[in-house]
Amino acid sequence: MSTYAIGIDLGGTTVKAGLVSIDGKILQQISMPTEADKGPAIVAGQIVKAIKKISSPENDKRIIGVGVATPGIVNTDGNTVEAPPNFKGWVSFPLRDSIAEGLGNNIPLRIENDANAAALAEAKFGAGRGKKNFLFVIWGTGVGGGIIIDGAIYHGPHGGAGEFGHGSIDYEGPECNCGNIGCIESYIGQKYLSARAVRYLETRRDSKVWKLVQNDAAKIEPKVLYEAAMMGDKAATEIMTEAGELLGVAISSFMNIMNFDLAIVGGGISAAGDLVFKPMNQRVKKCVMAPLRPIAQVLPAHLGNQAGILGAAGLVMPE
């Protein structure tokens, strides 16, 4: 009889729960409101409800464990979650213990940072299948990441590894919210990339982008840039190409230092496909050191927004 794992993807507005087979198929999926504004104890309660709802009597005995992908830093104790962005009044909370108590059973239960869980999902079921070492990058609102070493999530000494968006690509660059200077996130994170595009397009009023946004600069965002580029617009293509190149520079530095030959990039903006992956790979081929050059590559993530559930479920699956 086949067995399942439950994967929970905790988001700012929705708790998603999936029943996942050992080979990484989501057989059933439900969702609940997170109620993030009511504080962490209520959120934990919502997660418990979601787990109970998806553990129907006919599934119950075949479930090998529950994994939870959460925003914020998961402490090295595997229990405490610190300061998930957009969760009101959540400073530090024992999420694992709180869910375990709510479940009232001894089912294996693991908590993981959501970017790390997505990296694990790609390692187990996605673009990183069969690859033991890679950098995973989520390129969307921010630039996040996870590091897979020897097939496992690398957490770092304090549980916070993988903050790829806060590596600097310019020591004289703009100051980032995090305190660092020239962080890659402050060039290509959604908000920053949009602002760069507006500046670039101000002197290029003939760009198709302006028509697409009906001359409203506030509506310029990566999706529109992609659309314009697909219509052959030169300026939009240049902006997205540069964004891909910048990410390529940051990835190359990491590859050189860590001796990696693979990065997998997912997240909303990565949906632009070749438009960004081509310049990214060109830059990587140029910028990595000679021994890595023939093998280094950047691949698109495969799992999209299923990565949270799949990675969470993967936490409690056998190797």
Add this chain to the structure above:
Amino acid sequence: MSTYAIGIDLGGTTVKAGLVSIDGKILQQISMPTEADKGPAIVAGQIVKAIKKISSPENDKRIIGVGVATPGIVNTDGNTVEAPPNFKGWVSFPLRDSIAEGLGNNIPLRIENDANAAALAEAKFGAGRGKKNFLFVIWGTGVGGGIIIDGAIYHGPHGGAGEFGHGSIDYEGPECNCGNIGCIESYIGQKYLSARAVRYLETRRDSKVWKLVQNDAAKIEPKVLYEAAMMGDKAATEIMTEAGELLGVAISSFMNIMNFDLAIVGGGISAAGDLVFKPMNQRVKKCVMAPLRPIAQVLPAHLGNQAGILGAAGLVMPE
């Protein structure tokens, strides 16, 4: 009866061999010419001679193993050494097997890249004692490094991890020999730092540096800059401060991504002490992410040019 390990430090001109106690004291040290121009087989022979010479009959039975620190990349097989710089006709050579054959016994024998060995030396006997995770940087002719994770050398998937000098700090920076753009090495490696200093001092003819080098720009190097800075020279102080800051930026990016709180910096230029460590630490305190800020620090290496022998010996010592 106490036991010893033999540590070999293979350099371009000299093979150094040391008899090292378990607590990291070099009890005896000898050296031999490397004869690098005669090819790898002869070099291996010189290493064997050095090992035999230091294994005097009264020491012989107490030796637990031999470690060799070598330039170049040591393959993941722990045997083959690829392209050590300044070793003529050395493309790829089975150094471990060749030494083992020359020794004709079954003594434990391990080969390691020299920067990695120095990192291990600091972990076991130096500034990293008791620390399980840190970045080791050698700041001299080039900028090299080694990464210690969970108390062990991190080699990366292809054995070449730790190329810290070839992380970029500026996506629009100068092209480095390695192919990458804006590598930290191309700002602060000895030759590059000297060239930066010459450019900076051209418009500052009243700097004490010019007197120290008798107006010969070719003689401007970090040692002279240090000397001038110690005499209160403003321009020299500014150059070295900036160099420390730049290294601080590169270290911070690594700390953010890898969640490290410690870097240890050795090598010739690091001998400038506070002059470079103060700005380096200031930059690190500013640039690392909030959770790391209270604990992140950069320390000077302790072991100087003994690090090669000690790290090599450390390879065959118990944990």
